[in-house]
Amino acid sequence: MPVNRWWRRDPSERFWLEITNRDDIGTNLLAPQVNDQGVEYWSYALVREVRPGDLVLHWDKNHGPGIVGYSHVLGEPFASTITWQSRGTYGRQRNASGPEAAWQAPLGGYRQLKQPVTQARLREIESRIRSLRDHLAESVDGPVYFPFALSETRPLRAAQGYLTKLPLALVEELTELLELRQTAVSEPHEVEVPGGQSTFRSKPTRSTGFGRQHDARRRRAVERHAMDLVLDHYRSLGYEAEDVGDHSSWDVTVRKDGTETHIEVKGSTTRRDTIDLTEGEVRHAEGVSTQLIVIDQIDLDDNLRCHGGRWRSWADWAPRRAELVATAYRYPLPDSGRAERPQR
Numbered sequence: 001m002p003v004n005r006w007w008r009r010d011p012s013e014r015f016w017l018e019i020t021n022r023d024d025i026g027t028n029l030l031a032p033q034v035n036d037q038g039v040e041y042w043s044y045a046l047v048r049e050v051r052p053g054d055l056v057l058h059w060d061k062n063h064g065p066g067i068v069g070y071s072h073v074l075g076e077p078f079a080s081t082i083t084w085q086s087r088g089t090y091g092r093q094r095n096a097s098g099p100e101a102a103w104q105a106p107l108g109g110y111r112q113l114k115q116p117v118t119q120a121r122l123r124e125i126e127s128r129i130r131s132l133r134d135h136l137a138e139s140v141d142g143p144v145y146f147p148f149a150l151s152e153t154r155p156l157r158a159a160q161g162y163l164t165k166l167p168l169a170l171v172e173e174l175t176e177l178l179e180l181r182q183t184a185v186s187e188p189h190e191v192e193v194p195g196g197q198s199t200f201r202s203k204p205t206r207s208t209g210f211g212r213q214h215d216a217r218r219r220r221a222v223e224r225h226a227m228d229l230v231l232d233h234y235r236s237l238g239y240e241a242e243d244v245g246d247h248s249s250w251d252v253t254v255r256k257d258g259t260e261t262h263i264e265v266k267g268s269t270t271r272r273d274t275i276d277l278t279e280g281e282v283r284h285a286e287g288v289s290t291q292l293i294v295i296d297q298i299d300l301d302d303n304l305r306c307h308g309g310r311w312r313s314w315a316d317w318a319p320r321r322a323e324l325v326a327t328a329y330r331y332p333l334p335d336s337g338r339a340e341r342p343q344r
Contacts, residue, residue: 003045003049004140006142006144007167014055014184015054015168015180015184016050016055016163016164017164017165018056018057019061019147026071029050029056029073029077029103029107030080030104032082033045033079033103042161043163046165047104047163048103050163051076052073052075053072054073055180055184055325057069057070057166069112071109072325073107074106074107075105078103078104079104080101080103080104081100109324113176113177113179114273115176121176122148126150126155129148129173132169133150136169145164145165146165178271182272182273218300221300221305221306222298222300223265224306226293226295229295230252230293230295231252238256239254239256242255249278249280250281250290262288262290262291263291264285264292266293266294266295267294268295272296275294276327290318291314291316292313293313294312295312
């Protein structure tokens with residue numbers, strides 16, 4: 001039976017949930033190509049549907065149970081082998097098999113959530129989750145591979161399966177997954193919403209030239225405010241502080257008593273659990289001792305005046321390549337492009 005690829009219509013639908021009791025969470029996705037009856041099973045087949053850059057959350061049956069962390073998909077799925085012991089009543093009666101055909105996808109950058117999403121927490125909002133599931137089911141023609149089993153007789157629990165499709169709407173419902181949402185967005189336009197909170201959209205809410213210009217002016221104002229806070233702070237401590245961002249891969253150089261420190265500065269009006277980095281910034285931090293300073297939750301008024309902000313810093317900062325998630329690509333154009341306009 002073919003997989004119902006409903007998520008392919010929306011590039012922001014990049015989330016999956018692995019339901020497992022394995023000890024090496026975050027290493028890979030790995031499941032047999034067929035079930036114990038020799039038939040293709042949707043939850044195993046989903047492994048071959050993930051794509052590089054997708055984010056896989058991990059439901060740990062042994063600790064919680066609940067969602068304990070997430071990884072990102074590093075490469076395309078491929079055919080592999082597995083020595084598999086099925087679960088459930090039938091599986092416990094059946095001896096572990098020898099190596100058999102499997103689907104595998106490489107994962108990297110595993111991170112534990114600062115606050116796990118426990119089964120108890122999900123049961124507190126079960127009615128809301130049920131509503132999200134019903135809305136998705138109404139909008140999708142075919143199975144949705146929902147990650148949680150919902151019934152009238154039993155409380156919420158993880159679905160019977162290995163890999164499930166975690167819909168974006170459910171990710172957005174859980175405040176514990178803010179870091180994940182920020183990691184997944186390709187162009188983080190920070191949009192204020194009622195109550196002083198913020199949401200992240202993959203595209204600007206307005207498509208006019210003025211809207212894009214206004215967003216750029218906001219970003220420049222916030223970045224300038226963060227830079228000025230850092231420069232003023234170090235100058236007040238007797239350092240020579242220089243803004244070098246226009247011609248260097250880092251933002252600020254500070255010097256004192258013959259010692260030089262390079263600083264990478266990031267600013268935001270929202271709470272940030274992730275930041276955007278360029279390849280140049282990463283390479284510099286890999287080769288030269290660098291300090292990272294993030295100033296988020298900056299107040300920005302309608303006149304683009306900034307105030308305050310939460311200051312956090314990391315000394316001797318060097319980002320691990322395995323934790324970097326691709327959010328954009330540079331594509332060399334092939335020579336086969338036509339050099340003239342198509343004729344009517």
